[in-house]
Each structure stands twice: as structure tokens, then as C-alpha cells.
Amino acid sequence: MGAMTLARRGNLPQNDDQTTMLVRKIPDGSVIDHIAAGKALSVLRLLGNPQENGFTIAMVMNVSSSKMKRKDIVKVEGMEVSQEQVQRLALIAPRASVNIVRAYRVVAKRNAVPPRTLRGILSCTAPTCVSVREKDSAPSIFFLSGKSPLRYRCKYCGRELTEKEISSQLG
Amino acid sequence: MRGRNEPLGAELVSRDAWKGRDVISILDFSRRELESLFAAASEFVGPPKPRKDLADYIVATAFFEPSTRTRLSFTTAALRLGAKVIDLSPDVSSILKGESLHDTTMMLEGYSDLIVMRHPSEGAALLAAELASVPVVNGGDGSQHHPTQAMLDLFTVKRLKGKIDGLTYTVLGDNRYARSATSFLYGLTKFKPKMVYIVSPETLRPRDEVIKQLKGLGLRFEQRAELEQVIGNTDVLYLTRIQKERFPDPNEYEKVKGSYKLTKEVLAKGRSGMIVLHPLPRSTELPYEIDSEKSSAYMTQAHLGVPLRMALLLKVIGGGRS
Numbered sequence A: 001m002g003a004m005t006l007a008r009r010g011n012l013p014q015n016d017d018q019t020t021m022l023v024r025k026i027p028d029g030s031v032i033d034h035i036a037a038g039k040a041l042s043v044l045r046l047l048g049n050p051q052e053n054g055f056t057i058a059m060v061m062n063v064s065s066s067k068m069k070r071k072d073i074v075k076v077e078g079m080e081v082s083q084e085q086v087q088r089l090a091l092i093a094p095r096a097s098v099n100i101v102r103a104y105r106v107v108a109k110r111n112a113v114p115p116r117t118l119r120g121i122l123s124c125t126a127p128t129c130v131s132v133r134e135k136d137s138a139p140s141i142f143f144l145s146g147k148s149p150l151r152y153r154c155k156y157c158g159r160e161l162t163e164k165e166i167s168s169q170l171g
Numbered sequence B: 001m002r003g004r005n006e007p008l009g010a011e012l013v014s015r016d017a018w019k020g021r022d023v024i025s026i027l028d029f030s031r032r033e034l035e036s037l038f039a040a041a042s043e044f045v046g047p048p049k050p051r052k053d054l055a056d057y058i059v060a061t062a063f064f065e066p067s068t069r070t071r072l073s074f075t076t077a078a079l080r081l082g083a084k085v086i087d088l089s090p091d092v093s094s095i096l097k098g099e100s101l102h103d104t105t106m107m108l109e110g111y112s113d114l115i116v117m118r119h120p121s122e123g124a125a126l127l128a129a130e131l132a133s134v135p136v137v138n139g140g141d142g143s144q145h146h147p148t149q150a151m152l153d154l155f156t157v158k159r160l161k162g163k164i165d166g167l168t169y170t171v172l173g174d175n176r177y178a179r180s181a182t183s184f185l186y187g188l189t190k191f192k193p194k195m196v197y198i199v200s201p202e203t204l205r206p207r208d209e210v211i212k213q214l215k216g217l218g219l220r221f222e223q224r225a226e227l228e229q230v231i232g233n234t235d236v237l238y239l240t241r242i243q244k245e246r247f248p249d250p251n252e253y254e255k256v257k258g259s260y261k262l263t264k265e266v267l268a269k270g271r272s273g274m275i276v277l278h279p280l281p282r283s284t285e286l287p288y289e290i291d292s293e294k295s296s297a298y299m300t301q302a303h304l305g306v307p308l309r310m311a312l313l314l315k316v317i318g319g320g321r322s
């Protein structure tokens, strides 16, 4: 937040390039960009709250973006986000991109790609769905039904979860 | 008994391959498969002859929700083909008291060659089909699918109008909770109707996922508020009762109950040759005075349930002999 205020005062044009300057470059670790505004903390939770395990975190919240109006950015120093984490990241930040940085250079780019099938991760919101009524023995299975906005469709009742519902279940 | 990753509605089999199939949604079947079912069912219309095709088989009916027509027509169909029927009675109290659908399904699988299941939860038949090694036929799952009703409805249209394509359909009533209406709409996506009008009180319009599905499948349809706007163009009027038992909030039911009703006066505005279908049971939307109208076809529709289900059982268990 502080960084953003500074940018406003300085009348800096807030495009994607400028915002990356608001937080210093990291020597090693991961830069997660294009997170929907307000979701940075959820992203950290999904990554297992690395700040509680000694990693240094830098966050930019609610910054202007040419691609998505407002966005958050998270940098985790010293920690490389795994491919599996990127997949799960896609559920709460479907447009996120992850850059893996070593010695100040981007060595890998990982785009968040939502998995086609999700098992046991989401819960159906239809109260009479068999996956809800018989949840002890019935699996929860969702199929990807839309990428932008993100949507998943319950295999059993056809109910679709919206992007908001998905991120609130996971955030 | 299905592939575990198979999404609903996927037409994985384009040829006529009924044997051993689960019947969960009419969307799972191709036009060709439906036409071959109707052809087989036509053979069974008329005075029944004793048959022994399924003499070595046992059909289980498991209805976790009250039903008369669907359960009895499946039972009659099975008996007419020489099969034996075991019935998990609609006295469901003991089941509701604790046994899971999983355990009930595993029991029935061991006792029978085919399970016909009705259940108040959407997806119940699909879940049972994944668990059971014998075919499962969905006799209605919550407000979602009722495939054999839709097959029977289309079969009725075919018999009475000579075709399914090129007609204008009006689906009137509870298009939100009535699985018969949803399944009929899904069934129409397999054919080429001239136009489909969906007429319902505002709170009983089809659910978003159903509208999305119909659009995705390319059905030509329009939503209208009043029957009178479209009855003059309608060839097939499909009526359903308000599904009181599926309203999450009883107050919502009170608000819409009695909100539509077919009258002789409205019917008189229909074009000649129009037929009126209703899956029954009825409530106030279909007064008894309509029964004597030339257009009323719902009793014929109900009777065709037996030949249609005979053809279906024979195709699924016996592999399409007819």
C-alpha cells in the first residue's frame, strides 16, 4: 500500500513496467503477477504462508494494470513456486503468471493453467446434489467449464461454480 | 457401469450401442439411437403378446421418492418381457435412517441385472452407475434428469405427429424444478424443431446451467411470459405441474402456485392438430375438462410408457433384439 501511495504522489504513470519498480527486484525466488486485486493474501495462504517459514515477502496491492484494471503482485524471496502450486493458483488467480528468478534473471515462466478436472477440492453449492447429500461416500468432481471468467461444473448435478465462489471456497 | 471420467452429455458412442449402457441423461444418446429405440417401441404398441425375451433376468426398481407411473410402467414392461422384478419399496424410512446410497447400490447390484432408480438428489443415478457393475436406468434424479420420460414424450410426438423435426414446441410450466420439462428440452436438442418456446412464471424459468446447455447445443428457443403469445404457432404443448416438493422455500411456492392453468378458451386459440402432453401427475394447471378436448394426448402418452420401456429394457439388457 505504501508503495502505491508513493507512486500516486510522484504522478508516475502506472503501467505494468512501472509497477514492477515499486518493489525492488529479488535476487532469487518467485514473482507472481496478475493476481486479481484483493487476492494477494489468498495467494500467500495457498502457497502455505511462506512468510511464516522465514521467507521474505513483498506485496503490491491494488495497482493499475493494462491487462486487468487492478491487480496484486506477490514476490517471495528464496522460494520457487512449484508446477503443482501454479495449478492450484489458477483457481484463485486464473490470470496469474509466475516468474522464477535466479540471480536476478527470470529462468522460467509458469502460467497458471486451471486443471480440467478437480477432485475433492471444491464443494458443490446445490444443497440437493448427491455429492453434498452423500458426501461421506460420494466424491466431489468438477470439470472446467470456462476460463475467463473461471467456471467449474459439478459432474453430478451440473451446477456451475463462479470464479467468486471458487476463490471464496479456497481463500 | 460407466467410464469414470466421462462427462455427462458426451456422445461417446455414435452407433446404435444400447447393450449394457447406463441411461442417465437423454443427452448421452444420439438421434440415431433414439430413433432405433422408437422403432423398437412401435413393435410393442397394441395388444400385448406373451414374451420370454428376458425370462432369465431380474430387474430391480429402487425408488427413493414416491412414483406411480414410472415405477409401474417399468415393472409392467419387465413383466411383459418375462423378466422378474424385485422392488425396493417406496417405504424409504429405513433407507433414509442411515444406509448410504453407496451401500444400497452395492446390494442391488448383487441381486439384479439392471437397476431402475429414482432419487431426490441430483446425480444419484450417475453415482449409482459409477458404483454398480450392472446398468443403471435413471428414473428421475432430483430436478435434473428423467431420460426415459423424455424418450417417451418424443416417442409420443413421433407417433401422433408423424415426425419430431420441423414442429413448434411450447414447454409451459415449472421449467426450473420439473425434470420432465428439462429432459424434454434436452431431448429436443437431438432433433430439429422449428422453434421451442419456453413459457414459465419468472421464478420458474430454467436454471442458468440448463439455458447454457441448451444454447451450447444449438437449440432454437425463446423464453416467453404468456402462453397466449405463442399458442397460435404451437404444434406440441408440453405442460408440467409446479413441483411443490422441490421448492427450497415454501413461501416461494405459495407465491407461484396456481399461476398458470390451461383453459378451454386458451386452447381454442391453438392451431388445429396441436397436441397437449403432460407427464402427469397433474395439479390445478390441467383441469379435467381438458381431457375431452381433441388435442389432449397425455393419456396416450402415459400408455406409451410401457412399450417404450419394454424396448429400452430389451435394448439395454438384451442388446437390441426386437
Ligand SMILES: [Zn+2]
Residues within 6 Å of the ligand: A124, A125, A126, A129, A130, A131, A154, A155, A156, A157, A158, A159, B123
Ligand atoms: Zn453438484
